[in-house]
Amino acid sequence: MGISAYEDDLLAAIYDEDNPDGPDHDYFRALADELSAATITDLGCGTGILTVTLSGAGRRIIGIDPVAAMLSRAAARPGGTGVEWRLGMSELIDRDANDLIIMSGNVAMHILGNEWTTSLVDITRGLRPGGRLVFESRNPQARGWTAWNAPAEVRQTAVGRLRESATASQPDGNGIVTMVCSNDFIDAGHAVETTLRLQFRSHETLTRDLEAAGLQMDRVWSDWQRTPFTGTAAEQLMVIEAVKPAT
Numbered sequence: 400m401g402i403s404a405y406e407d408d409l410l411a412a413i414y415d416e417d418n419p420d421g422p423d424h425d426y427f428r429a430l431a432d433e434l435s436a437a438t439i440t441d442l443g444c445g446t447g448i449l450t451v452t453l454s455g456a457g458r459r460i461i462g463i464d465p466v467a468a469m470l471s472r473a474a475a476r477p478g479g480t481g482v483e484w485r486l487g488m489s490e491l492i493d494r495d496a497n498d499l500i501i502m503s504g505n506v507a508m509h510i511l512g513n514e515w516t517t518s519l520v521d522i523t524r525g526l527r528p529g530g531r532l533v534f535e536s537r538n539p540q541a542r543g544w545t546a547w548n549a550p551a552e553v554r555q556t557a558v559g560r561l562r563e564s565a566t567a568s569q570p571d572g573n574g575i576v577t578m579v580c581s582n583d584f585i586d587a588g589h590a591v592e593t594t595l596r597l598q599f600r601s602h603e604t605l606t607r608d609l610e611a612a613g614l615q616m617d618r619v620w621s622d623w624q625r626t627p628f629t630g631t632a633a634e635q636l637m638v639i640e641a642v643k644p645a646t
């Protein structure tokens with residue numbers, strides 16, 4: 400099995416050009432403003448492309464990620480000094496401190512099995528009463544993994560030509576899809592195979608998991624423009640806002 404895509408320095412170097420700022424980040428920023436969130440943790444912050452843009456007057460921003468190749472880019476980016484960066488996972492979330500905890504870029508799907516349960520407990524502890532967790536997750540009914548097989552293609556990147564291909568499994572009994580990618584940086588003379596494991600969870604499963612951790616599912620959207628999620632297979636995305644009860 401290959402390493403995770405995030406652990407490779409060259410893949411980390413092209414992460415931002417493959418995953419630029421867009422409507423998802425606009426949504427997270429708008430929500431933070433609407434909540435007047437004073438303390439925000441971005442869990443699985445990656446290269447910090449969203450994290451640094453959450454900064455504002457009187458706001459405290461914390462970015463947490465377990466992968467050094469990603470977090471070192473985050474700390475070095477313009478605006479990076481305005482964020483507290485932490486190498487690790489949910490155990491590093493400050494307790495009873497956060498108005499908002501964000502997991503952007505499908506981070507929730509990267510957190511598998513028991514680690515998901517533990518992370519939700521840490522998140523609940525980390526929120527102030529009335530605080531909010533927000534994240535997106537792919538709707539398993541839309542069977543998005545069927546479009547993830549990709550034949551070999553060469554494209555230009557900031558670090559030269561990249562030949563890449565991908566194969567994706569069917570979900571296992573726990574909804575986990577394994578995606579194996581071959582990445583050959585032709586000009587850099589660097590080839591690496593990466594493995595991503597992503598867990599698809601239904602709306603019902605997410606509702607149950609959140610409740611078990613002490614959070615209440617609140618609003619669920621099917622896109623970044625806040626169209627309500629109705630639970631049909633045509634909806635690829637669930638954007639989930641969960642609240643820690645005030646009492």
Ligand SMILES: C[S@@+](CC[C@H](N)C(=O)[O-])C[C@H]1O[C@@H](n2cnc3c(N)ncnc32)[C@H](O)[C@@H]1O
Pocket residue numbers: 405418442443444445446447448449463464465466469487488489502503504505506509510514
């Ligand atoms: C697709 S990237 C998203 C990065 C960033 N949130 C964004 O929107 O650009 C997924 C990130 O999740 C992180 N990650 C993987 N497992 C994690 C875990 N158990 N807890 C927190 N973050 C995790 C990875 O290191 C990676 O940086």
